[in-house]
Amino acid sequence: MKHGFMGKILRVDLSKDRISFDEPEESFYRRYFGGRGLIAYFLLKELEPWVDPLSSSNKLIFACGPLTGAPISGSGRNSVGAKSPLTGAYGEAEAGGFWGTELKRAGFDAIIVEGKASSPVYLWVRDGNVEVKDASHLWGLEIKKSRETLRKDLEDSSVKVAQIGPGGEKMVRYASVINGMSHVAGRCGMGAVMGSKNLKAIVVSGSRDVSVSDPEGLRQLAQWMVRNVKDVAYNFHNYGTGASMDAFEETGNLPVRNFRDGEFPGVDLISAQAVKESVRVGMGTCFACAVACKKEVKVEEPWNVDPVYGGPEYETLAALGSNCGVDDLKAICKANELCQRYSLDTISTGATISFAMECFESGLLGEEDT
Template sequence: MSQSYSGKILHVDLADQRTWVEELDESIYRRYLGGSALASHFMLRDIKPGIDPLGPENPLMFMTSIINGLPLSGANRYTAAAKSPLTGGFGEAEAAGYWGPELKRTGFDGIIVHGQSEKPVYLYIHDGECEFRDASHYWGKLAGEVQDGLEEELGDKRICVLQTGVAGENLVLYAAIVNQLRHFHGRAGLGAVMGSKKLKAIVVRGRERVAPESREGARDVVKWFQENYDKENDRMHLFGTAGGVGGLDADGILPTFNFRQGTFEHAKEISGQTMADTILVNRGTCFSCTVACKREVEVESRGVSAKYGGMEYEIIGALGSLCGVGDLEAIAEGSQWVNKYVLDGISTG
């Protein structure tokens, strides 16, 4: 087995608080590579036709890939999957950040959560072990309060916290899942699946090494990218995904007034350029990524904090042009509420 993956999937049964480990043959990794494809494999195997997406028979899965956790830009994304309560079909949503690589460092390539708990719980996965802990005192709290509380409770600022929010607790069909307050599994209502299981959060803290098959090859790739990537002139670094607002408007395909129009008269005021010139305070990044496309914004007059990051193009479009809102600060405030309650920003708009 490669050093970049363990071949171990952690199964968690919330009903009777037991765990077991499934060890995968290397042929599975060669066929699926991990992530969404591996989640699809387990969903086809484990989900019975006709089950209730919000019932105990719907497993909730988190799958990393064979390169997740390696020191390569972009090798931080991982997948959440379950039968979607929003569509009744295959539900899958990716997220970036640090949680996926940290899960790999605990010794597991993925997690499959079965059943439902009688009371709110969170999972604390560390050093190859999984603890069930009471989360009743976090139920009903905003995402930032949960993040702060878990860091204090566990006495570790370096933990990575994945959680559902108040929206998921209340089974909102477009509830999301978030890690570190700003990296979202937005689509398919997977936060409602997590809430239906009374699973408030999954905390991971790992110390195992995730190494490439060829250290020299990985080093060469990283070196080439660092030497050839012109960060100071890259629009993705400078403006993030919000840098696409102007181009979409110019092409006549910016979602506007509930798709009745393709251009918005205030497109410039809500663009990535305007964000960079006004409310942007920092450019964040994900695990081992050179691009640093994440936004961190502050609007003191509206109580908007960089703690919750900033806005991607999708939420600017959904809460901005789609609703006819041309005030970037108002969009930032709306985005923060979406993040606090852990909603899918696209469906919210």
């Protein structure tokens, strides 16, 4: 493999405690292109159509693209895919952060997790070496405590961790997979599939270079992005996602009270501009990205919100805010933090709550159900 990929895919069968490696031809990578292309290929080729998504027969795939790990904005991303326990169909979610880059530096373009461990485990992947390690002491821990414990156990505070919290362990059908503290592969219940395999975390560390065919050209492009980010990505750079919520509301495109209403007068209280003015304490980023669109929020009263869990994206502001009729920004920030701690998708969590609220209002749920 000349450039773009490491040329190796890791397979771990947790039922058989077996580790193996695929080394596809370059033509395979050119055809399927990494990320969700690889995920779709392996799921369609290797899964029987009747597979229960939460059974050991499902496969959970983490996959990088050709640019993952290349030093340019937007490249720090990876996909996570499996048959979805939420939809029963193809499921895939994507996350930014630093984990995908580190996986490539550790020597792998993707990890295919098969089977189910007999007790909680985590994978430890370092520069081509792979171990399945006991995670009994981590099971039940929230994201922050779990990462702290893993880094302490491995005596390395720089390892990158993709993991589930209690939501994934309990196989909530919309549980997410979180890398770092706030980079979330949220959709389709990939965290539930991870929990069904008794897999708490995948920890990666690598020191290899990700090869690109034209390093100088890429460097110039990356520098152009740094110089021009304020022009080409003004809103994302200054506010993150959610800067256009007022426009969405005006055009009836904002989810309001389980999509029953088209207007939400409190939209300016929960937009990204409001986040910046009232609760934002910083902007984080992903590997090599000049956009730096990741909000970090801190709240001290009436609840404590820990900034390490980031801040609410547009989808979260809408799902846990306007879609639930909530215009209390601090409450949304707290709900976002709880979802991150437990590894729950904020969109599906908000949609579930708003659905329950509507059921209550229409008498389908009563006091005794709440």
